[in-house]
Amino acid sequence: MTFVQMIDCKTDRVEELNRLLDIWVEQTRGKRTATHNVLAQDRSDGTHLVEIVEFPSYEDAMRNSNLPETDRIFQEMVALCDGMPTFTDLEVIRDEQLHKEVCARFFTEALTGDPGLLDGLLTRDYHDHDPANSPDVIGVEALRGEIALWRDAFDYTFTLEDQVAEGDRVCTRWTWEGTHKGEFLGLAPTGRQVSMTGTTVHRLHEGLICEGWWQYDRLGLMGRLGALEM
Incomplete structure (x- = not known):
């Protein structure tokens, strides 16, 4: 079953965070199990960001999290944010194309x-x-x-x-x-x-x-x- 992880954070260093995600994509090429990644910015609060990452399954998400590159990028992401990002783990029950x-x-x-x-x-x-x-x-x-x-x-x-x-x-x-x-x-x-x-x-x-x-x-x-x- 498709699994989606939402990472919610606050930062005014949006461009740096965006570049950090580019680095993650490059460093995990051929290794990552994520199939879709979206970084969205709150229209009413430009410091509020939500990253949405899609995986084929929860197990694939865990394998992706265990990559050393993912852990290293996450630590750098935390350093850019105002406090610890929060995670929401979602099992997809309907996906309309x-x-x-x-x-x-x-x-x-x-x-x-x-x-x-x-x-x-x-x-x-x-x-x-x-x-x-x-x-x-x-x-x-x-x-x-x-x-x-x-x-x-x-x-x-x-x-x-x-x-x-x-x-x-x-x-x-x-x-x-x-x-x-x-x-x-x-x-x-x-x-x-x-x-x-x-x-x-x-x-x-x-x-x-x-x-x-x-x-x-x-x-x-x-x-x-x-x-x-x-």
Whole structure:
């Protein structure tokens, strides 16, 4: 079970403490068991800091604490603080990947089901970067129109193969499968069942998707539709 340790302290030597954590990261490279580290500053009291460290389990946290580098850095941290830091040990009982969930719904619900759901998933000024479109598509209504072109031409589904999230970005690797039922880029419907793969990187702001970058095998799709010699 994922384990989180919160270290609460007070100091006006914030930059020195930040550099100390950089030293810890460097000295424990290849040894530490921590998977995520956050240093946060209280907005109402700049001397109040909270460090949040995530581990795969409590046992991993204890192994990390027993590293000589961790003990040495902690002693230096104490010297920078106004008093002894306090520790809170937390067992994680729920861990929601909210950004990934929003992006998953974009593919599996809004693009393939009800485009009205876009209003609850995208910012109004959403900016879409698709190498097949020039200029870029900007705004929810413009994207809704782009989606309509695909839905008029194909009955299709998305299968999400992988999702990786970091900070405000989510990268999704997907497979698209469709039946060509209507005109597409001047090509009359063929009735063919076709597929392609692609990757999309989304940027989120306040829980909504505000920007997207697409890479997919459109050339291969046109070949499978018989528009090109493969």
